[in-house]
Amino acid sequence: MDRFAFWNFVPVKSGRKRKFFEEISECNYTVFCFESPFRIGRTLKELAEISPEAKVAVIREATKLHEEIIRGTAAEVAALDRQWKGEIVVGVYPAVE
Secondary structure (H helix, E strand, O other): OOOEEEEEEOOOOHHHHHHHHHHHHOOOOEEEEEEOOOOHHHHHHHHHHHOOOOEEEEEEOOOOOOOEEEEEEHHHHHOOOOOOOOOEEEEEEOOOO
16 A cells, blocks of 8 residues: 545445445545444445445554454455444555456
C-alpha cells in the first residue's frame, strides 16, 4: 500500500452506504473507515454485493491487548459468521479491473 485515505464512519442508511462503497470501488488507493460492531455484519455483506473481489481488512481493537485483524476478499470476510465486539476499523482496497 502506498496511498490511503480515511473516510470517517460508514453511512448508516442503505442508499448512502451503497454510494459510499461505489465511490470506494472507483479509487486506486486503500480507504479506511470506522464501523459499529452492531452494523459490521450487514456492512460487509453489502460491500460484498457491490465489490466481492475487493481486498478487505477488518481491524478490531487496534493497538490494544486483544487486537485482531481479519483479511480477505469482501466476499470471504462477509461469509464469516461471528459476533463482532469492540472498536472496528475497516480497510478496503478496490478490486483491480
